[in-house]
Amino acid sequence: MSLEIRDITKTFGGLVALEDISFDIPSGLIKALIGPNGAGKTTLLNIISGIYPPDKGSVTYRGRPVHGLSPSEIARLGISRTFQHVELFGNMTVLENIMVGRHVRTKAGLIACGLRLPSARKEEAEIRRQSEEVLHYIGLSHRRDEKASSLPIGEERILEIGRALATEPTLLLLDEPASGLNEAETIELSKFIKRLRDERSLTILLVEHDMRLVMDISDEIVVLDFGKMIAEGSPEEIQNNKLVIDAYLGEDDQ
Amino acid sequence: MSVFLQFLFSGLTIGAVYAMVGLGFNIIYNATSIINLAQGEFVVIGGLLMWFFSESLRLPFLLSIVLAITFTGLIGLLMERLTIRPIKKKDLLLMIMITIAVSIVLRGILMFKFGKDPYNYSPFTEGDPINIYGAYIQQQTLWVIGITTLCIILMYLFFNKTMLGKAMKACAVDPTAARIAGINVERMVMISFVMSAMMGAVAGIAVTPITLMEYDRGPMLAVKGFCAAIMGGLGRGRGSVIGGFIIGILESMTAGYIHSGAKDAVALIIMLVILFFRPAGIFGSKTIIDLRRF
């Protein structure tokens, strides 16, 4: 079992964002987290990745409790993520963005870097080599030296995933990666995510609104509504679940 | 006892100036989310212009006051028009530096025109100091405190009871929403600068007969006025007024009972303590801090 979430509750001011959320993510699966806007999906992702702690409950990763740890500590444990509104390092190049992803697995500090000690230089060459590899894997090598902020949205999202990959995660949290993508780009994205699960043995928690993408690639689905879990199961089960249909019909007429 | 009262009143006097500077900060902050580090210069300009009109040009007393306040207000207007409005993207660092730069320019002009000497003119009412329990309080001190209190009340009424005042407050929290609601944001910004400048001028005019005025008093006043504003919670007029008086009194007490040189550090230390432990100020609230654009 990769990730275990138990009784997670979170309130902001007077608003209950999440209430008693519990589910597991088995290793090597793609688990989708869906629900209408405001259901609490990003909040849950933020709790798992350490941006803020839950008020109650626990998050256990490979047997270790991780709730309450800082984002950088969680990254070290092998959990990485992308963001709903792309948070690239806009003023840095595409390659440099990926290289920052290597930060968590490297250690040259202030003095070593400033003096360009041999250990730092060796590590830097490794960082560069590994980042180029990731860049090649995600298909953006041709953008290597361009400023990250100049990329179109589809490539931005891929780059963000690439940056997360550079941290050598075992669990990847994707926050609405298809948002802003057209149909062709979404199909490419779904193929790409499946590759991540198959080729890199990644466990993936996917928050998404695009139902075709979700139904296409998810192994299991969890549904949230107004901060509560209303369903969990395989794509077929979820598609036929009355509570889920009601929750979504209440939101829009898709 | 009388010594204590002496210090108390002198603290209230200078505290009144800090309170006014703090109010001035808040007016601009409430309309624009900008902190105007040139705020202190308005006080100096008010005082020096008052000397110019009443002593140098020998104009009647009331006319001089009106002219001094008006001119200072105009300088505030010019500042807004020339250095604030042209900037499209009001990036924090840029705004800080622009206001610092303006304060430098203003100071340069003042130094050029008035030199480095202190200036003075006669108090509003002539007469002997008033004896309160053994402390001799100058009449001008009471003027300062009285005028400050009046301004505070007027500001409170303005921001909370008039449409214009409430409109100005809306602009800082969300200028786009304010615009949609039909508020002319640019005009609000301009008015806030003019009002702020005039408020500073009033403080300068009132306090010069007691403390004199030199061209370079501005930065210290700005820093301490800002301390007052922070203490009270940025954006809260009442808080900054109380903060100003507290700082003034503590300063005076420190100078009197402990060590006169350390008095400048008092305001700074208080400010740092507040910033570090309760940035919302004594009266502010945390969510307001988080909601502000800066």
Next chain:
Amino acid sequence: MRITNKRIFLVASLIVLIFPFIFDSAYTLSIATFAGINCLSAMGLCILMGYAGQVSLGQAGFYGIGAYVSAILSLNYGFPVVFSTLIGCVVSALAAVLLAIPALRLKGHYLAVATLGFGEIIHVVLNEWGPGGPSGFGDIPKFYLFGYVFNTPLSYYFLIWAVVMTLMAFSLNLINSRFGRALRSMHDSETASSAMGVDVPSLKIKAFVLSAVYAATAGAFYAHYVTYISPSSFSLFQSVLVLMMVVVGGITNLWGAVVGAIMITLLPEALREFKEYDILVYGLILILSLLFFNKGLVPIILERLQKGHRA
């Protein structure tokens, strides 16, 4: 021909070496020396503001700590100047840590004013409790190393610029390394940066300490050059001056800090005619650069050159 940091460094080193043989009067050398001292302060602030993205209006405080600590230790306690300078840097670093830990939770205006407050407190402390109070003190030993005393304009010029170029090389290494990338990523997005394993709070403190050490070094070299210091050199105006250097030259570029420092140092000389207007001119230049050369001279020039290169 591509413009790389290495190439600029070589050209700069060349200029530094040749300069005193063309302009060899004691007067020009002294200006060049002050320019070098200012470069150190400006580089430190540039790393903090341009790369780490933190505002500081209190550089003068660290500058003053470096100057006073080094001067006092070498004058009153007989410490060798090199050691007193180092200790000045250490004290400055400690002050930076003390300031940074609470201050870096603050953002924007609050941080700016907190650093301003810090700088002013140091100024008041120096004014009240520094040797000689507001008048300062003199007879500070000149800089010496292994028995060689740097007491000619030429020798001090080379000393200072050697230090500047060394620190410049260190800084350039830093910026283009894992550490520098972490700083820059923190500037662009703290959230994403920490999600990638960057310990943001600790990095902010390090950036602050770095800028404080640079400023302290500048302060110490200043003290051992002019041999007489007083608190008035370490006031808010000094902090603003350093800020100007970085802004005018280019906040996001280390070379910009150098160019800015040189320009601002030359300013009083250029303004010799207009002695009464000097404060005014400073302010006007600052305003004009902020309004029109928003990114600073060097980045703008570099952009133009690179566009030309590609065409």
